[in-house]
Amino acid sequence: MTTEPRTKTSTPETTRSLILDTALGLFSRNGYFNTSVQDIRKEADISIGSIYHHFASKEAIAKAIHHDLLTQMEEAMRNILAAHTSAYERCRAAVALLFSMADSQPAAMEFILNARHRDFMSDGVPICSSSPFALMKQMVQEGMDNGEIAIMDPIVAVTSLFGGPMRMVYLYLDGLIQDKVSLYFEPVWQCSWKSVSR
Numbered sequence: 001m002t003t004e005p006r007t008k009t010s011t012p013e014t015t016r017s018l019i020l021d022t023a024l025g026l027f028s029r030n031g032y033f034n035t036s037v038q039d040i041r042k043e044a045d046i047s048i049g050s051i052y053h054h055f056a057s058k059e060a061i062a063k064a065i066h067h068d069l070l071t072q073m074e075e076a077m078r079n080i081l082a083a084h085t086s087a088y089e090r091c092r093a094a095v096a097l098l099f100s101m102a103d104s105q106p107a108a109m110e111f112i113l114n115a116r117h118r119d120f121m122s123d124g125v126p127i128c129s130s131s132p133f134a135l136m137k138q139m140v141q142e143g144m145d146n147g148e149i150a151i152m153d154p155i156v157a158v159t160s161l162f163g164g165p166m167r168m169v170y171l172y173l174d175g176l177i178q179d180k181v182s183l184y185f186e187p188v189w190q191c192s193w194k195s196v197s198r
Contacts, residue, residue: 023061028107073132087143095165099182102169160195
């Protein structure tokens with residue numbers, strides 16, 4: 001740990017990232033309500049003024065984390081849509097992305113999936129209505145439209161295709177799966193696809 005505040009050599013962008021990364025780790029470990037701005041300040045080793053220069057409140061920090069993570073996921077899902085043409089390839093890549101994020105960014109996935117966002121974000125949309133998940137629904141709907149996926153209620157199709165993989169991610173985040181969740185990708189994907197394919 002440095003003896004001088006990090007903000008002396010940091011840019012505004014790196015200070016903002018430090019605050020968000022630190023808060024994300026604390027929110028994921030201790031929960032939003034058990035984390036104070038002072039906890040974030042202490043863990044990040046910066047002044048309280050640096051935090052309030054960037055964010056008006058702890059809620060504003062949580063909103064920024066939520067926005068940044070969903071933006072990252074949305075961009076990745078749009079890249080998948082652009083890179084693949086079939087529903088099979090798109091949905092497979094989407095599941096692979098979720099597993100990869102769980103392995104490489106567990107705190108981010110913990111925050112996205114497990115945080116009770118409405119408790120601290122009155123204007124937040126439910127995670128399943130967010131743009132990344134809307135793009136996953138689009139992949140499934142287009143799969144039904146082109147005949148790759150059996151015609152059924154779209155919610156049933158989305159739940160059948162992505163529900164199993166999402167449950168595996170939850171189990172991994174809860175510590176019930178000790179290995180990397182991506183090691184289970186192939187059998188989980190095959191079961192998911194068989195549940196909806198023609």
